[in-house]
Amino acid sequence: ADIRASLESLAPELAEARRALESAPPGQRYLLERKLDAQKKEMLRSAAETVAARVYDEMRAVAADSVLEALPRSSAVAEAQAVLNAVFLVRRDQFDAFRARVSDIVGTHKDRGFHFEFTGPWPAYHFVTRASE
Template identity: 30%
Template sequence: MENLLYLYALVPASELEDTELPSLTGFDKKGSLYTVPIDDNITSIVCDLDGDEYSESVIENKIDNDMEWLQEKAFHHHETIETLYQNYTLIPLKFCTIYKTKDSLKSTIQDVEEKINATFDFLQDKEEWTLKLYTDDNKLKKEISKHNKNVEEKRRELDGMSKGKRFFAEKKIDTFVDTELENEKDRVGEALHQKIKALAVDYSIKKNWGRDVTGLKEEMVYNSVYLLPKDKVDAFLEIIDNEKNELPEEGWRIEATGPWPAYHFSSFN
């Protein structure tokens, strides 16, 4: 079988004229990355793969059954995109985007040429940043139980109650604390989002990851990604620092990471 093409990213052709493609090893650890021009404005960055060794059926089997291979190749893909991002405005492609021929690659890209050029313009001088908010529910619940005004009001209602009524009222307060805990998570996440949203040109609220994915004891309660103009990044980081200082040390953790290639704001079909 003839060689296949592994597509990493699309880059404005003019930027490759100004900055030479760095020397990078390909997906198979043998060949190197090189460029395939699509038209005067768009250039693809690819590497060759052996058609037998990396056929669709072989890759599907590897992904399903060989975790070590998957982790190694996914890391290679991510690191390669990261390196390219340091040099160019780029549209990163998904892991294992493979074409049979240069003609099929060019035809696919040319069909969405207008959208790709618009995306290049949109991404110029912008950065993708992720924001995740975690809570230690046990610690945060204690904090709310002690200092939440609504909980304090409920506790004052216990004064003068008989022992029997007080027992059931305290059980209701425990449930009320749980409700206030969830309300506080929503309040903090939404308030933080509104501040950052004002800086961003685009954003996406993502599904929270479970502890089995994060490997953390804390619960992820907010997960988002923002596309920020480069001149707004300092203001974004200042908001994060201020929020860390304002939130109680016990029970909260804010994690802001970036800049990343614009995975969430540059996809095309």
């Protein structure tokens, strides 16, 4: 499944714009296509930000601490663009609950076109501060 494929069913204004585009003369059609593409990109960006915020909040709820990292740069050949890059500190006694939450989140969002990459456990580098020298 792909989130782009379901945009028109989620946003009636896109379906309406698509209908207007189909009946427009060629010159106007080009401009309407550009406008429709811009609307879709904005909706995708907004939806991705919303999902990223929800996922982060859900994961943070079962973690002892968390850090939001900068998003990696996307390449021109990449199939997908990252929308969340976060690190979570999980207590050993909460690891199973954390892993279960990860599975729930993946199950909820994978059919909507989102892909998740979880790695670890890793040493807690992000949660250690250096002493002043």
